[in-house]
Every structure is written in structure tokens, then in C-alpha cells.
Amino acid sequence: xxxxxxxxxxxxxLVRIPTGIPGLxxxxxxxxxxxxxxxxxxxxxxxxTTFALKYLCEGAKRGEQGLYFTTLSEPTQWMLxxxxxxxxxxxxxxxxxxxxxxxxxxxxxLDAGQILAAMEEKIAEVVPQRIVIDPITVVGGMLKGDYRLxxxxxxxxxxxxxxxxxxxxxxxxxxxxxPEVSYAVDGIVLLMLSEEGGARRKYLEVLKMRGTNHLTGKxxxxxxxxEGIVVLKARF
Amino acid sequence: MNEKDLMLMEELLKAMxxxxxxxxxxxxxxxxxxxxxxxMLLRGLSQDRGLSGLFVSVDRPHQYMVHxxxxxxxxxxxxxxxxxxxxxxxxxxxAPANVxxxxxxxxxxxxxxxxxxxNPSDDGKKTGLKDCRYAIIDNLSALxxxxxxxSVELFLRNFVKVFESPRNALVLLVIDKEKSAPxxxxxxxxxxxxxxxxxxxxVKASGDSGVKTITDITYCKKG
Numbered sequence: 001x002x003x004x005x006x007x008x009x010x011x012x013x014l015v016r017i018p019t020g021i022p023g024l025x026x027x028x029x030x031x032x033x034x035x036x037x038x039x040x041x042x043x044x045x046x047x048x049t050t051f052a053l054k055y056l057c058e059g060a061k062r063g064e065q066g067l068y069f070t071t072l073s074e075p076t077q078w079m080l081x082x083x084x085x086x087x088x089x090x091x092x093x094x095x096x097x098x099x100x101x102x103x104x105x106x107x108x109x110l111d112a113g114q115i116l117a118a119m120e121e122k123i124a125e126v127v128p129q130r131i132v133i134d135p136i137t138v139v140g141g142m143l144k145g146d147y148r149l150x151x152x153x154x155x156x157x158x159x160x161x162x163x164x165x166x167x168x169x170x171x172x173x174x175x176x177x178x179p180e181v182s183y184a185v186d187g188i189v190l191l192m193l194s195e196e197g198g199a200r201r202k203y204l205e206v207l208k209m210r211g212t213n214h215l216t217g218k219x220x221x222x223x224x225x226x227e228g229i230v231v232l233k234a235r236f
Numbered sequence: 237m238n239e240k241d242l243m244l245m246e247e248l249l250k251a252m253x254x255x256x257x258x259x260x261x262x263x264x265x266x267x268x269x270x271x272x273x274x275x276m277l278l279r280g281l282s283q284d285r286g287l288s289g290l291f292v293s294v295d296r297p298h299q300y301m302v303h304x305x306x307x308x309x310x311x312x313x314x315x316x317x318x319x320x321x322x323x324x325x326x327x328x329x330x331a332p333a334n335v336x337x338x339x340x341x342x343x344x345x346x347x348x349x350x351x352x353x354x355n356p357s358d359d360g361k362k363t364g365l366k367d368c369r370y371a372i373i374d375n376l377s378a379l380x381x382x383x384x385x386x387s388v389e390l391f392l393r394n395f396v397k398v399f400e401s402p403r404n405a406l407v408l409l410v411i412d413k414e415k416s417a418p419x420x421x422x423x424x425x426x427x428x429x430x431x432x433x434x435x436x437x438x439v440k441a442s443g444d445s446g447v448k449t450i451t452d453i454t455y456c457k458k459g
Contacts (some may be wrong), residue, residue: 008385008418012377015267015415034268064268124307127275129268156327160296162271 014211017129017164020058020088021051023231024189027206027215032166033186034129035159036210039136041169041177042191046202047221047229048168049079050086051191052132054228055166057088059130060097067128067163068100069119071107072138076100087226099126107142112150115143116157123161131158136167137178151184177207186210192218204231237275237308244433245276249284251431257285257369258404260396262427264413264420266434270375273433274301277372277408279310287369287406288314294341295375297322299331306331316365320347341382344391370406371399376423377416389422396426 016031025031032038040048056066070076083089094100101122106115123131140147158165167185169178182188188207193200203218220232237245255261265273274291278301281287291301298317305312317335324341338347373379373395379388392409399405409427413420424430 012380012416015412017268065272120303121307124303127272127304153328156325157329160300160325160327160329162268162296162300 017064018058018062020054020061021229021231022227023219024204024206024229027219027231028187028209029212029214032164033209033211034164035162036186037155037158037165037167037184038187038189038209039167039169039177039181039185040189040191041171041182043171043173043175043193046191046193047223048170048191049083049134050223050228051189052134052166052168053083053086054088056098056130056132057090057093060090060093064097064129065126066093066098066130066132067123067126068098069122069131069133070100070102070104071133071135072104072142075104076102085225086228088228099128107139112143112146115139116150116154119154120157120161123158123163128161128163131161131163131165132168133165134168135170136181137169137171140178140180148180148184151181155184182208187212191221204229237279241272241276245280245284248276248431248433249280251429252280252406255406255429257287257406258400259429260400260407260409260423260427262420262423262430263408263410264430264432264434265410267375267377267412267415269433270295270410270412271300271304273410274372274374275304275308275310278305278312278315279308281370281406282312282315283310286314288367289316289370289372290365290368291315291317292347292371292373293317293319293321294344294373295321295378297325297327297329298333298335299327299329301374302331302333303329314367316368318347320344341379344379344383344387347391347395366403368399368403368405370408371395372408372410374410376409376411377419380416380419385418388419392423392426 015034016029017034018025018031040051042048056068059066070079103115106118110118143150167181169181171178176190177188187209190205190207192203192205194203202221202223204221205218206214206216222230222232224230252261278291281289291298293301298319317333318338319335320338320341323337323339396407399407409423411420411423
């Protein structure tokens with residue numbers, strides 16, 4: 001078989017977008033599949049929001065459009081104030097290449113269909129390549145309607161809008177990921193805390209990444225002001 | 237669409253005008269920018285040039301493009317859709333449009349026949365295929381997920397022929413050169429000109445040795 005016909009018959013690689021997290025892209029063949037929905041799961045203090053912000057900033061740096069949906073975690077004002085301490089947060093991105101929408105009030109008043117419609121209106125307006133929903137897990141408790149059906153429709157549509165979406169998931173002590181969300185996503189990245197020798201250490205694990213030959217096992221991470229989350233011990 | 241998109245659209249239209257708004261044009265666009273690029277094209281050709289056209293959906297249901305055009309207040313009453321993916325997508329999104337359906341993207345050999353049979357202008361009001369002045373496929377590379385390269389090649393040759401010869405229409409083949417090099421090379425043999433939508437927009441006429449850069453507008457913020 002000559003080179004030309006070999007190229008034509010070989011499987012087409014998925015389009016991928018770099019996460020911007022140093023060390024992570026090398027673990028997942030260059031980035032998250034585009035389009036896809038990826039769950040970033042972990043308890044409080046593991047860096048879920050930092051992960052999501054770095055992901056959006058990386059996209060903005062590459063000329064991509066980002067959209068950040070906040071639900072009921074913390075008001076955008078406070079989240080941005082703390083996040084502004086990271087060196088990678090370029091203030092020029094906000095309001096332009098990274099657009100925010102607070103879903104908190106809508107979740108108090110609207111049903112699942114109306115929330116989905118409002119999100120789609122914003123997506124159609126912004127035309128983002130990168131979307132974040134932070135956190136998705138509070139939606140289930142407040143939603144008027146079937147949560148599983150909502151997740152199915154939401155995730156299906158997010159992909160059809162041609163974006164790679166990160167949804168963050170809060171878990172309690174002893175939980176690894178929110179099961180109702182995990183079935184519907186294309187990828188799961190776990191952020192974990194572990195008490196070792198009197199100190200709490202942070203780890204990252206890629207549990208699932210469809211269509212990707214990913215590195216398995218827990219990898220040590222650090223959160224620094226300059227780069228946000230950094231994977232320290234990935235074996236490439 | 238922001239100001240930058242509108243400027244890019246103007247430059248794209250100028251490049252297409254230079255080709256006489258007919259024949260096949262190959263456009264190199266990064267995969268992540270297909271949607272944005274398609275909106276620009278449809279705005280330019282449907283609204284600004286007032287042309288009737290065909291948008292073929294093989295990557296995602298046509299309703300998303302209908303929604304986008306409506307959100308961005310783009311007048312596209314004379315745009316018709318052939319949707320080869322909706323019935324396969326478990327998506328119940330509603331967005332009324334002038335649309336014909338094909339059962340799935342697996343047998344693209346059936347697509348030209350489906351397009352020929354589809355004629356919504358029978359009622360005398362809507363645009364029909366015979367009126368189409370341009371045709372776009374949302375993501376040509378997506379066909380390679382469901383079909384062999386040989387089938388896609390055959391389809392592409394028929395598709396270009398159907399629109400180019402009898403109708404003298406504009407056929408836009410949008411491909412990510414970096415992700416789908418073999419498909420891009422094939423499409424190049426069918427197209428008279430190329431436009432690159434990366435750092436700059438470039439126009440190269442077939443047989444020309446030089447590349448004319450017509451704008452320095454970039455959509456990438458340099459890191």
C-alpha cells in the first residue's frame with residue numbers, strides 16, 4: 001500500500017482542544033475531544049473552578065470564544081475576585097472572549113425546559129467553542145422536572161452546538177463522582193485530596209475519556225499562582 | 237457576529253466575488269471555527285448578496301444553524317436545508333425551516349438523488365433546488381466517520397458536478413487542512429481557488445504560483 005492510499009484509509013483522529021493544564025494534555029492525546037462534555041469532579045478545595053477558568057483562558061489565548069455558566073456555587077463577582085490572583089487570568093478576556101451568565105435566579109423560577117432554552121439562547125448569541133457549567137450538581141436538587149432527562153438533552157445539545165463543555169461536580173466525603181452525571185458525559189477527570197503524613201496532598205486522575213488512549217492512575221498536582229493547576233508526576 | 241466577524245465576512249465576499257460567485261472554492265478553516273465560519277458565509281451569501289442556497293447538514297442537526305441565523309438576525313428565507321443527521325441524533329430541538337431529510341449519513345451515495353428529488357418549491361412559494369446559487373456542507377470531514385474515503389470521493393465529485401455544471405452555482409468545500417489533509421488534497425483537485433481562514437485570508441487562483449494575501453485581519457489573539 002503506497003503512502004497516499006495509506007493516509008486515505010487510516011482512521012480519522014478526533015479533533016482535540018488543549019486544556020491549558022500543564023501535564024494534562026500529554027495524558028490525553030493532546031486535549032479534550034471537540035465537541036464533548038467532560039465532568040471535573042472533586043470535593044471542596046481541589047481546584048475545580050481554577051481548572052475551569054484556566055481552560056477558558058487557554059481558549060481565549062487561542063482566539064476561541066468561552067462561555068461560563070454559574071449556577072449556585074458563588075456569585076460571579078466573588079469568584080472573579082479570588083480568581084484575579086492567578087497570573088493566567090487576563091482581564092482583557094472577560095466580557096469579550098469569556099462571557100458569563102448566572103443561572104442562579106433562573107433555577108429558582110424556571111422549569112427544566114425553560115432553563116435549557118435560556119442556555120441555548122446565550123450559546124447561540126456567543127457561539128462559544130468552550131463552555132463551563134459550574135457546578136452542574138446543584139441543578140439536580142433544584143430542578144422542576146426530570147434531572148436525568150434534562151442532563152441527556154443538555155449534554156446532547158451542548159455537543160451539537162459544537163463546543164467542548166466542562167461541567168464541575170461537587171462530591172461529599174467518600175464520594176468520587178456524582179453518578180447521575182457520570183453516565184451522561186464523555187470524560188471524567190477526578191480531583192482528589194489525600195491525607196498523607198499529616199498533610200493533605202492533591203491528585204488528578206483521568207477516569208474516563210471516550211475515544212482517547214489516556215494515562216491511568218492518580219497523578220500529583222499542585223496549584224500555583226502562575227499557572228493554576230499543574231500535573232506534577234505524569235509519566236509520559 | 238461581532239465587528240471582526242463582519243470585517244472578515246466582507247473580505248470573504250470580496251474573494252468569492254473575484255471568482256464570479258460560481259464554481260467550486262476550497263476553504264481551509266480550523267475545525268473549531270466551522271460554525272462561526274458557516275454563519276459568516278450564510279450571512280454574506282443569503283442576506284448581503286440575496287442568493288438562494290442549500291445547506292447540507294451531515295455533522296449536526298440543521299436546527300442549530302436555523303437557531304443561530306435567527307439569533308443573529310440573518311435573513312435567510314431563501315436558504316434550504318438537507319439534513320442527513322437529525323434522524324440519527326436523538327435530538328428533539330425545534331426550529332422551523334425549509335428542510336428535507338435523508339435517513340442517515342452512512343450512504344452518501346444516496347444524497348445526490350435525495351437532493352434531486354427534494355423540491356419544496358412545488359407549492360410555488362419556497363425556494364427549490366433548481367434555484368440554488370450556492371451550496372455548503374457543514375463539515376465535509378464528518379462524512380469520513382461513516383463512509384470510506386472512496387465513497388466520499390465519489391460523492392464529492394458528483395456534488396460539485398451537480399451544482400457547478402448545469403446551475404453554474406458556487407460550491408464551498410470547507411475543510412480543516414491540518415486535520416484532514418488527504419480530503420483537502422482531493423478537494424483541491426476539484427476547486428478553482430482556495431481561501432485560507434487562519435491567521436490571514438489568502439486567495440490563490442488555480443495555476444497561479446503566487447498567493448495573494450488580501451487582508452491581515454486575524455481572529456487569533458497572539459499568545
